Amino acid sequence: MKNLTGWRAAGVAFVAGALAALAMPPLQWLPLAVLGVVVFVWQWDAAPGPRSALWRGWAWGLGHFAVGSYWILDAFFVPPADFAFAGPPIVIGLAAILGFFPGLAGMAAKWAALRWPRLGGRHCRLLLLALAWTAAEWLRGHVFTGYPWNPLGHVWAFATPLLQSASLFGVYGLGLLSFLVLAAPAAGWRASVAALVLVGGAGFGGQLAMAPVNAAEGPLVRIVQPNTPQAEKWIPENRVRHLAKLVEMSRREGFDRLSAVVWPETAPPFIVEPGSPALKVMGTAAPSGGYLLTGAARGTGVRGDGVWNSLLVIDPAGAIVAHYDKVHLVPLGEYIPFHRQLAPIAGFIGRGSFEEGEARMTMDLPGLPSVSPVICYEVIFPAAVTGPGARPRWLLNVTNDAWFGLSSGPYQHLASARMRSIEEGLPMIRAANTGVSAIIDAYGRVLASLDMQQEGIIDHPLPMARAITPYGRWGDWVLLGLFAVVTILLIVSSRFGDAENA
Structure with a gap:
């Protein structure tokens, strides 16, 4: 799979993105999110340059957003359905536009990895891609009036305790951590163990943070x-x-x-x-x-x-x-x-x-x-x-x-x-x-x-x-703080901890 090129590589990326969309509500098939994100990392890793990474990332996004936004079609077929003919091309067109966001993430990360070879280690690549992915996801939620539908953090919607870190740094920050967790198998067993610890810790901390349900509170x-x-x-x-x-x-x-x-x-x-x-x-x-x-x-x-x-x-x-x-x-x-x-x-x-x-x-x-x-x-x-x-x-x-x-x-x-x-x-x-x-x-x-x-x-x-949350008080400024922490981890890993994985 890693050795595919051209249309074959794009086809694999398209299917992986489509499957990853099935991890969103209401199906919540989480293993498909792991598969989809790992294939995204593999395809990015095998891309020879930024342009190829853009192409593969766009194909992944095309499949992901076509499946994730298919429901828009239903609106075109509500009687009198005067514009039903426009539904399929609009949905495919929207997916094609949205596909550029994971494509841009792949392109930017590939450019940085080639520009600074120290970032070529397995764990560095994961951190670098997570930062680029999250930046692209944030842009998707803001440019052209914004369309932050199905951000990656929603894969945990089936487990409310795992969502609680969004009160600290919002759904985009949760998406950054989610990318690291889902992509961890692509970086080896140590990264996978670290990801499991991260998920378990988040779930335990989220459970502790959640107050008991009060059946009689307000009006x-x-x-x-x-x-x-x-x-x-x-x-x-x-x-x-x-x-x-x-x-x-x-x-x-x-x-x-x-x-x-x-x-x-x-x-x-x-x-x-x-x-x-x-x-x-x-x-x-x-x-x-x-x-x-x-x-x-x-x-x-x-x-x-x-x-x-x-x-x-x-x-x-x-x-x-x-x-x-x-x-x-x-x-x-x-x-x-x-x-x-x-x-x-x-x-x-x-x-x-x-x-x-x-x-x-x-x-x-x-x-x-x-x-x-x-x-x-x-x-x-x-x-x-x-x-x-x-x-x-x-x-x-x-x-x-x-x-x-x-x-x-x-x-x-x-x-x-x-x-x-x-x-x-x-x-x-x-x-x-x-x-x-x-x-x-x-x-x-x-x-x-x-x-x-x-x-x-x-x-x-x-x-x-509740008392006002950090994200409720400071919004995406907290996300910038998380970015800074992950960037520091990336620098430290590139200099001291990842040389053997390059």
Whole structure:
């Protein structure tokens, strides 16, 4: 396998990347992550130069992201499926673009290894590749609006204690350690033993850090999961029935004990504008002295102002007492770039565009701890889920994953939500139209949930926040500190500890 060249080497890399994607939720086949990353290292090691390393790394990434993002296809086939023909080329095109990030990691590491021959030892190569991989993964989460989907650290989502180091240096730092662990067999038995010690120590330390679950903590919150099929949601003649169903589910037994009811993203199947008669109806879903917190398409009632993907806070009188407009919109999914300047083209290729919100925020609502809302895939962005100013006491994620059916997408989305809770040390309430709705505590544990395509409600006390975590306080500056530590290890290994392995 190490002696392959050209298309054969790229083909092996492609298959290895595709298999590694199966280690992500919901399958979590961890041995395939080991196989995939070890083959990545072998293919990189056999590459004669930076250009070859780029090519092999790109092929690995093409396979990895094609499998890891296949779920996007489902959205194109939701009736009326006018643009179903565009789904496959868009998904393959996205994978081709994303493939350049592991490709760049391989190219940069190969250039450094050739430039400084001392870095050629087995353990040095592993440290060097881990640094390059993590830098590329961080770039993937930031450039071109960012797409930090399925970072490597998510391979541990099946074991919550192993995720806890993300509270120190975030999911990218966890990814750096994960690369070292998964790639260790490529560096020999001593590296594998060290990796096992690292995993065991992380698991033991994570278990010690996790507080016992407290069943009765904060105010009582109800999540409503209506399980409304996306193809039926926006049909005009269904709107009254859908709204009535949301209200009925909200007011089921125990309603008088609630402090808040939470509906998913764009739950009302219409644009909510000031003065709309529907607001009075929606207000009946707000408990006495509490609130209805709902995702909604928000309009101002003024022609030409546009529509926002928003989180509305509605009191029992039907008044909107606060709102948050989504800041990080999905390109092509929620907006067409330059849609105002290119209105005829934007109208042809899409179903319309939301306007961009001004800033993330923390809401102070009397009777509830302060909260930072995040809408749909905003939750996948590390260090970008809280508002400015005082730290919130919980996170609220409203989403509509009905677009993606029973694919892996909603489960991977949930894994991102759990990771943000760990990083920030904050609990999260997650309301999804068709699932997965969940109560997540400040350690990323799912305390209660409704699975995909289930209709129902969850009543649960709001979990308590932890003391602010290092990552919650300093964000990716802590990741830079981890980079510095690994770089020092690389220098020491290159000078004293790795000469016999060169």
